[in-house]
Amino acid sequence: MGGSDAIFPDASFPDAIFLDAIFLDLDGCLVDSTHAITNTFDHALASVGISLRPPEVTRSFIGPPLRATFDRIVAEEGREPSLAAELVLRYRERYRAMSAAETTIIAGIPAALAALRKQAPIAIVTSKFGPVAERLVDEIGLRAHISVIYAPHDEHVIEPKEVTLRRALAATGARPHATVMIGDREHDVLAGHACGTATIGVLWGAGDRSELEAARAHAIVAEVHELHGAVREVAPRRDR
Numbered sequence: 672m673g674g675s676d677a678i679f680p681d682a683s684f685p686d687a688i689f690l691d692a693i694f695l696d697l698d699g700c701l702v703d704s705t706h707a708i709t710n711t712f713d714h715a716l717a718s719v720g721i722s723l724r725p726p727e728v729t730r731s732f733i734g735p736p737l738r739a740t741f742d743r744i745v746a747e748e749g750r751e752p753s754l755a756a757e758l759v760l761r762y763r764e765r766y767r768a769m770s771a772a773e774t775t776i777i778a779g780i781p782a783a784l785a786a787l788r789k790q791a792p793i794a795i796v797t798s799k800f801g802p803v804a805e806r807l808v809d810e811i812g813l814r815a816h817i818s819v820i821y822a823p824h825d826e827h828v829i830e831p832k833e834v835t836l837r838r839a840l841a842a843t844g845a846r847p848h849a850t851v852m853i854g855d856r857e858h859d860v861l862a863g864h865a866c867g868t869a870t871i872g873v874l875w876g877a878g879d880r881s882e883l884e885a886a887r888a889h890a891i892v893a894e895v896h897e898l899h900g901a902v903r904e905v906a907p908r909r910d911r
Contacts, residue, residue: 690791692845696854697797699876707773733877734856771810779895794819832862860886
């Protein structure tokens, strides 16, 4: 079952033994998209004559909404604001062609997801444009492990992660106090705080410990196999 408006089989989750839902970010949390995203940012910027950013800066672009990142770059360059929309189009054209070849499922994630499913239904909550996220999940084989995706579906609107997460909570009927949001960037953690969920930051993506600590993640894990235990530590039980 896929699509950003998909609903879990039973919105009340009577079989969940611990939580109502576990939501996970996509890029940097479930998949290593570093090469796909940084290469595509470089391609888009070079195509309109904008100087490439240092690798550590380009890596920081992973996670936040694409249009917001290009809006900022265009403003920094003193270029016409309308150029941001053109950069998004050029980015997506290249990403569509190359994302599957340059993206891999992070080692250990399938086993971690199998363990998490024993605690609650799981779904992806991503800032990636919905059709792009759906295609990538299918092409790299992640659909076999996690099928439901909540993502922006209006490419002309910047949708904060908090908005996407609220939509996921509403669609599933999950109660915030019995839900966990997991991601590698501060906006994943801040979205969880804004929506009232528990939050876990992971260190195998684009974010670092200082970023996740500043965002006040309830737990931070360095290894994939630690996710299962971290969820049990930070999440209150369903019978609250």
